[in-house]
Amino acid sequence: MTQTQPDLIEDPIDLALASEHLREIRQSYDSQVIRSYVWARFLIIHVDILELLDRLVPKRGKILDMGCGFGLFSLFLAMRSPERTLHGVDLSEKRIRAARVSAERMHLKNVQFEQADIREYAVSDKWDGVFTLDLLHHVLPQSRREFLSTVKEHLNPEGVLIIKDITTKPWWKMAFTWLLDQAMAGPCHVWYQSVERQTEELESFGFEVRSRSFRDRLPYPHVVFHCRSSKKQ
Numbered sequence: 753m754t755q756t757q758p759d760l761i762e763d764p765i766d767l768a769l770a771s772e773h774l775r776e777i778r779q780s781y782d783s784q785v786i787r788s789y790v791w792a793r794f795l796i797i798h799v800d801i802l803e804l805l806d807r808l809v810p811k812r813g814k815i816l817d818m819g820c821g822f823g824l825f826s827l828f829l830a831m832r833s834p835e836r837t838l839h840g841v842d843l844s845e846k847r848i849r850a851a852r853v854s855a856e857r858m859h860l861k862n863v864q865f866e867q868a869d870i871r872e873y874a875v876s877d878k879w880d881g882v883f884t885l886d887l888l889h890h891v892l893p894q895s896r897r898e899f900l901s902t903v904k905e906h907l908n909p910e911g912v913l914i915i916k917d918i919t920t921k922p923w924w925k926m927a928f929t930w931l932l933d934q935a936m937a938g939p940c941h942v943w944y945q946s947v948e949r950q951t952e953e954l955e956s957f958g959f960e961v962r963s964r965s966f967r968d969r970l971p972y973p974h975v976v977f978h979c980r981s982s983k984k985q
């Protein structure tokens with residue numbers, strides 16, 4: 753009997769487990785302000801995107817989370833598989849401090865956090881997975897290209913890069929996202945790009961790229977990219 757290989761990015765998503773994990777993560781933060789942020793973040797990053805992230809990120813090995821914020825997604829993926837070792841990096845000292853406390857409270861030994869600027873971050877080692885959620889539209893296009901080149905160089909041959917970002921269509925969803933970005937990150941420049949442009953850029957670094965867009969309760973134009981080293985090179 754022939755068995756069909758699962759299509760990692762396209763197959764339907766099972767939502768059974770996530771809510772309990774999300775509640776636990778939210779409650780591990782002291783500050784009510786951070787808890788409210790986490791609540792809002794898990795509302796925006798809908799649970800099916802989390803489930804997809806868990807599916808796409810290797811179940812074992814070394815995983816780097818660039819721009820990890822309060823560490824929500826590193827914590828989630830660390831809970832999901834003890835054979836993963838997560839390393840989260842963020843510019844904000846305050847967010848990194850909160851992420852460390854949270855990991856300690858949840859007794860998670862397979863996750864650690866570091867304060868650093870990804871524009872200057874000297875990635876050491878090789879990684880089985882690198883992911884970044886809603887970070888790349890916050891960095892200049894030149895820094896974004898440098899970042900992609902560094903990641904490519906530091907991925908193991910079977911390693912994957914997962915990017916969750918937003919896209920430019922429809923324009924009114926992009927406008928909504930712009931307002932949300934200004935509200936959550938303070939007045940800031942953002943560089944949104946179409947799915948086609950992002951795909952082209954990733955391919956130019958030698959990645960084989962698949963993407964999936966998500967509808968959400970909020971008008972947020974989510975897109976997830978699954979990138980592997982191209983066999984064609």
Ligand SMILES: C[S@@+](CC[C@H](N)C(=O)[O-])C[C@H]1O[C@@H](n2cnc3c(N)ncnc32)[C@H](O)[C@@H]1O
Pocket residue numbers: 793818819820821822824825841842843844847868869870871884885886887890891
């Ligand atoms: C929209 S938040 C996303 C946080 C997290 N990935 C999440 O999905 O909850 C963007 C994060 O990127 C971080 N950030 C922005 N520029 C950065 C840089 N140059 N280096 C490292 N982190 C950066 C911010 O501090 C913030 O935590």
